[in-house]
Amino acid sequence: MIRKNTLVCAGLIATLALSNGSAIAQDIHFTQFDAVPLVVNPAFTGGFNGQFRASAIYRNQWQSVTVPYVTYGAAIDLPVVHDLTHDDALAVGLQLYKDQAGDANLTNFTGLVSVAYHKVLGASLNKVLSVGLQGGYTQKSIDLSKLYFGDEYVNGTFNPGLSQEYHLGLGNSVTYYTVNAGVSYAQSVGEMGKFSYVIAAGANNLNQPNESFEKKQNSEVGLTMRYTGQVGAIWNTSERFSLRPGVLFQNQASANEFIAGNEFHYLVGNPEFPTYSTAVFLGGYYRTGDAVMMTAGVEFKGFRVGLSYDYNVSNLNTASNGDGGFELSIRYIAPNPIDFARKLVYPCARF
Secondary structure (H helix, E strand, C coil), X not given: CCCHHHHHHHHHHHHHCCCCCCCEECCCCCCCHHHCHHHHCHHHCCCCCCCCXXXXXXXXXXXXXXXXXXXXXXXXXXXXXXCCCCXXXXXXXXXXXXXXXXXXXXXXXXXXXXXXXXXXXXXXXXXXXXXXXXXXXXXXXCCHHHCCCHHHEECXXXXXXXXXXXXXXXXXXXXXXXXXXXXXXXXXXXXXXXEEEEEEEEEECCCXXXXXXXXXXXXXXXXXXXXXXXXXEEEECCCCEEEEEEEEEEEECCEEEEEEEEEEEEECCCXXXXXXXXXXXXXEEEEXXXXXEEEEEEEECCEEEEEXXXXXXXXXXXXXXXXXXXXXXXXXXXXXXXXXXXXXXXXXXXX
């Protein structure tokens, strides 16, 4: 029987390009992508109704296949300068996340600092054009003692620690900086903002940093640019019920991700202040070629708590028994007393 860590290590070796060729690494992703707006697009920084937004997320995946891949994230963002011209705003944000994967404890710690400018358009203040810029620092590490290499097997006997890659070719950690940028457009349509939508696009890893664990300076292992596109909407079909469809597309090197679905949202509390009242939601999404995803949760007094589960439908289904991943997210938006008085509404705070 093949050991699970042997399979995992084989994948890691291919990913890290331990040969003389080149390899391409990829960024993390979340099922509840609307819960991590600063990871998806820096233009979403400060794009909400309130004084500040704080959030946290936990993801656990592939537990049925190998050592679980676990990701933690936390963020805060807020507008810092208001009324620059006609209710324009400048916002800043901080996103942190840590990801740990596989038997070799491949660990990724990343910190992202973002700034966004929100330009209000139109006499009715129902349109916002946002531009965001983000800088990040990443430290990745791996426990080489838990990796197996082919040259450690001599005449059928396993001799750990003899690999030339272990002693000469690889390091235990690597650090680098990234630069990301994005733009979004949000608009409300109809009386009292009955329908609103947001369209956004972003480009990450603009500087394409070297991400190799190989010690040689001319390593070709780099983090390629990641392009994103997002579309989201809020359609208030009644005073209490709304449909909230969302689409996320990401492309990085030869990897593509497409997620589409809808959230059904019902207000239980006072509909006069929908961003602060109690509500419940249930959603369904599909990640093409990978997973069917369900989300559910509750909102109350500025808090939003969400749960999601991925049912794996890819070729890995046999090994995973359908168990893809589990996420828990929590978000808090501090209400702005002025917004209560003027009933200002960001055109579409979908992300």
